[in-house]
Amino acid sequence: HILKNTMADAIACIEMFCQRNKGVDTDGMLTKASDILFRGMWWCKLREAVLRMVAGQYESEPEVVNLHQFAEDFVRGRDVELECPLHVVMLDPMACNVILDNAVTNATRHGCQTNPEVKLTARVSEQSHNADAAMIDSPVESEIPVEVRFTITNRADSSSPAVKRWSTQQPNEPQQSKSPNSPVLSDGLGLSHIWMVANRAEMVAELSQNGDKVHFELYFQTTALPPETSLLPQRAGIVSLSPRWEVLGLDDSGIARKSLVMNLEKALPDANVQMYGKDAAEVEEFERAALERADVIILDQNIDVDGQELYGSTILTKLRKRGYRGFACVRSGNSAQADKELSLKSGAQWHVGKEVPIPEMIRQLRREYDAFMLKQENESRPLFEAQSIPSSLTAADDDPPTRVCQFDGTSSCSGEAVRP
Incomplete structure (x- = not known):
């Protein structure tokens, strides 16, 4: 259902662009089509994860992720405001994408229909045993434990009842079953499956309403890493992908x-x-x-x-x-x-x-x-090289032979036996 709508919207954008000489305002239509198709490609990938989640077979797979790039990709093609710092962190991109996608869909579908004002905010705060959590505004210089918190806010629909407070830290309450003819993925995961995925990935999701604002939060403990962590360090003798190759x-x-x-x-x-x-x-x-x-x-x-x-x-x-x-x-x-x-x-x-x-x-x-x-x-590269022994050093005949090695990050060695 989602993918069919995605393709239909992309085709509509392209068709409108093709009508640009017939008085149709087509500014940004190709860019819009590209963004829509980008989202569609992601949903092709997410669909496999969603099916595993629904079947209760999903296993979390954290990765080193550029948080800002992750967030920008997430809001691409959506009418969602973004606020996100520049950090490299460990997170499960699949679980985060699916849960946040469901939250944004609900915010758009069930929020204020004239101006939902959907916004995604990401925060990274240092976790310390000796002090309260402190927000980190700039990239870290060494690996440190942090909390990553995504917050999605939107204006509530004034004609609907206030949102009931909900959290994955509470027991999972069975949701009202849909029609047996309704596709499993047609309305997103739903709170029941978000509860299951968030707990399996050791994350917490919460939903609440304060005044006319609805808040959805997803947060978890993880590690922040220096920016260069996402790229392998350059080593002597290593030449990066050569332009002449x-x-x-x-x-x-x-x-x-x-x-x-x-x-x-x-x-x-x-x-x-x-x-x-x-x-x-x-x-x-x-x-x-x-x-x-x-x-x-x-x-x-x-x-x-x-x-x-x-x-x-x-x-x-x-x-x-x-x-x-x-x-x-x-x-x-x-x-x-x-x-x-x-x-x-x-x-x-x-x-x-x-x-x-x-x-x-x-x-x-x-x-x-x-x-x-x-x-x-x-x-x-050899793991070790036998070191030369200064000629000034002599050993007694009854001294046992000793292996002298130059280690390269290993704890074992072999080589010619020499006397100390």
């Missing part, structure tokens, strides 16, 4: 190929970027080119060419067996845990969902590539 892609969508080329060439203006996937012959050409010269390959997971249904993971497995040693990324419309595991098992360093905008995907690609190179460096 060979980046090859395989995708059966002509639009996707053009968009990837445009964005990759913009981010890496001197790179040799080539895309394949128009037909079966191009798939074979991609495989040859990947083995001959590729540093980075980006494969669509589901490839339909000339009536054949191919899989990027299968092609990658074949390339690995034939000797490809570069970085590999599988890009797919499906991002469930099973999809990610399949990509990694096939030899990919990274699985990315198509709901991630391509410019953001490229930013994340740099980070993942640095992780790949750092791992390569660590695997090729």
Whole structure:
């Protein structure tokens, strides 16, 4: 239901833009369509999580998240005011997205119909055993325990009864059942399922009304990290994704190929970027080119060419067996845990969902590539090196031999036995 409405709204925006020479005000219509489709892509991903939540099978998966970017993505395409600090924190983006989406939907649907004044505010406060919680206005310099609190406010509908106070810290009261013919996801999760998800993810959600303002809060204890935590540190000998490298892609969508080329060439203006996937012959050409010269390959997971249904993971497995040693990324419309595991098992360093905008995907690609190179460096570096012993040091014949090692973050060593 949600996705159908999303597509209908996006098509309407595009059609109005196409009528721009016929006296129709089309300012911002393409941007609006892009925002709507962005939300639709996110709902494709969230739907899988929602189904697991409804079935009681959802397991929380906290990640390192740029809080401000997370909040901006959340309000994109919505008539929601945003106030959010610049922080990097650990949070479960899937659970937060689904719960906050449900809260915003309810605020818009059940609040004041003429001017709901929906606003999302995020706050990060330091948790201290020796003092009261203090709000943090600037990025932290070291990892510290914090509370993250999202607050959604809206003007209440004056014609409706006041909102009854509700909290996930109270026993879960059964909600009135909907018609058996009503789709599970048609009206969002509902308070009952929010209660279940919030408790499983160790978060607290609360709903209340004060005067003409309705407040929904979602808060939890977590960790704030320095801004650079979201990016891997640069190491001596590690060169980030070089603009001169060979980046090859395989995708059966002509639009996707053009968009990837445009964005990759913009981010890496001197790179040799080539895309394949128009037909079966191009798939074979991609495989040859990947083995001959590729540093980075980006494969669509589901490839339909000339009536054949191919899989990027299968092609990658074949390339690995034939000797490809570069970085590999599988890009797919499906991002469930099973999809990610399949990509990694096939030899990919990274699985990315198509709901991630391509410019953001490229930013994340740099980070993942640095992780790949750092791992390569660590695997090729000896864990220790025998140290030379000054000739002035002599040992008695009955002194036991001692192994002298230069450690590299490990607690074990081996090497030639020397006498102290």
